Amino acid sequence: MVPMSVEEIAKAVDGRLIGDAGSESRATNTVSDSRQAGPGSVFVAIRGERVDGHDFVAKTAGQGATVAIVDHEVKSDGLPQIVVKDTVDALGELARYNIVRRRELDGDFDIIGLTGSVGKTTTKDLLSSLLATVGPTVAPVGSFNNEIGLPLTALRVDEHTRFxxxxxxxxxxxxxxxLTRIAPPNTAIVLKVGVAHLGEFGSRERIAQAKSEIVQGLLPGGTAVLNADDEHVVPMAGLxxxxxxxxxxxSSQEPEVRAIDVTADRSDHAEFTLVDADGNHTPVHLGIPGRHNVMNALAAATVAMRYGMAPETxxxxxASQHTISPHRMALSTVNREGTSFTLIDDSFNANPDSMKAGLNGLKAWNSNDGKEPFRVALLGAMLELGADETALHTSIGTYADELGIDAIIAVGSAQDQHLDALAQALADGARQSQSASVDCVHDIDAAEQLVIDLARNHPDAVVLLKGSHASGLSALAERWAKN
Structure with missing residues (x-):
């Protein structure tokens, strides 16, 4: 963050300061995890479902924190405290003020905001790698994209940050x-309007309305970077x-930046020709797998070239980006119980669009010797899909079967009947043609044993791991990472 005094912070969050931090004291970073607090830290005490940050205020005092933001005074061994009505709101206000402070300083500074039902984190990772070659760039770790994650990331912006x-x-x-009031973007990207969170919004049109807020939140004269192939994104140009x-x-109109001649190698790394607004044709071979990442790469490339980067660069x-945030089409070889298999770990989260993209990636995978591998889809439930959730799960199971996936394992939960029912719907959909091996299990231990047994019988097995966080598949991926 841009260094600021405790009194300045109290004013920014409209809080009441208790204690004396000293006129020379300056805060230089903000945390909500007490383990990260140290000299120069602002500790924001947030009440969570399981943990209340106020219980750790005294601990941060012992670690040298500069000040704590709290919703009531806490015994803290002399640590100055700023008392506010709501600490999450105060975190947002402090982040907003930090952005204002940065914009008041010398040197160029731009915010690129991005949203979409799928692809946000991958696009963020690609774009931040591109822009980091131009100047110091701040981007969230993982998917810090909500009312807590975005402000914490915005508070990493300091006097040297370019993007x-x-x-x-x-x-x-x-x-x-x-979020745009906290960090008003100079450039806004809208990737896709899908059906993630359909249960919350009720319709795809309502989802589009929510995503369009990023375009409406642009600074005056800002640039909207929009997916020309999505009928729900195209109307946002008018905003x-x-x-x-x-x-x-x-496919629908001629975009300034487009991909032609799209293919993929045996590991599903996309290859295409990048055509820019000046008509230049540049070959691209993505370092990350997943043919669906062409659109994410195009969005990142559009912004990078907008800020002066040459298409060849x-x-x-x-091509050099081989790893992105964890559990997103990450490739590895897993060795378990004397056998091995290739893992495509896309277990961070799931919705119907990303589930199909992951299955397409699995289908595109080919063995080194040119033979067809044995493809296994290990699938968990998708959440927040509303009244159509059962039908959507059934359709994904059917889609996996129609692709010709050899084995489909749906993973439910012995403790959660809802998750178990959704997994059963997946399995039911996959069984419609009876062409694939289909199982429905109630925990990741049973799923793991099925995969190991399949890998023993099929030395060329490749396994896709895809499901919501609640399904526990990311925990299985972490277990396998330890080998």
Whole structure:
């Protein structure tokens, strides 16, 4: 963060200061995890479902924190405290003020906000890697994209930051609007309007309304970077108060930045020709797997070239990015109980669009010797899909079967009947043609044993791990990572 005094922080969050921090004291970072607090830290005490940050205020005092933001005074061995009505709101206000302070300083500074039902974190990772070659860039770790994650990331912006890549998620109307008030973007990217959080919003049109808030939150004269191939994104151009740049495959209109001649190698790394607004043709080979990542790469490339990066440089950096945030199409070889298999770990989260993309990646995988591998889809439930959730799970199971996936394992929960029912719907859909081996299990231990047995019988097995966080598949991925 831009260094500031305790009195300045209290004013920014409209809080009451208790204690004396000293006129020379300056805060230089903000944390909500007491383990990260140290000299120069602002500790924001947040009440969670299981843990109350106020219980750790005294601990941060012992670690040398500069001040704590609390909703009531806490015994803290002399640590100055700023008392506010709501610490989450105060965190947002402090982040907003930090962005204002940065914009008052010398040197160029731009915020690139991005949203979409799928692809946000991957696009964020690619874009931050590109922009980091231009100047100091701040981007969230993982998917810090909500009312707590985004402000904490915005408070990493300091006097030297050139770019802030702000991922903005939404589970209800007005959430992105709130985030854009904290970090108003110079450039806003909308990737796709899918059916993630359909149960919360009720319709795809309402989801589009929520995503469009990022365009409406642009600074005057800002640039909207929009997916030309998504019929729910295209109308957002009318909300922009500045330039509009289009990216896509050119299926509905001619975008400024597009991909042609899209193919993929045996490991499902996309290859395509990048065509920019000047008509330059640049070959690109993505370093991360997943043909669906072409659209994410196009969005990142559009912004990077907007800020002056040459297309050849964009292509080189995209090819060099082999790892992104964890559990997103991450490739590895797993060795368990005397056998091994290739793992495609895409277990961070799931919705129907990303589930299909993961299955497509599995289908595109080919063995080194040119033979067809034995493809296994280990699938968990998708959440927040509303009244159609059972039908959507059934359709994903059917989709996996129609792709020709050899074995489909749906993972439910012995403790959660809802998750178990959704997993059963997945399995029921996969069984419709009776062409694949289909199992439905109630925990990751049973799923693991099935995979090991399949791998023993099929030395060329490749396994896709895909499901919501609640399904526990990411825990299985972490177990396998330890080998």
């Amino acid at each position: 802030f890549v702000a991922e903005m998620g939404a589970s209800h109307i007005g959430e992105i609007a709130r 922009a108060n500045g330039d509009v740049l289009w990216f896509g495959l050119g 964009v292509a080189r950096i995209l």
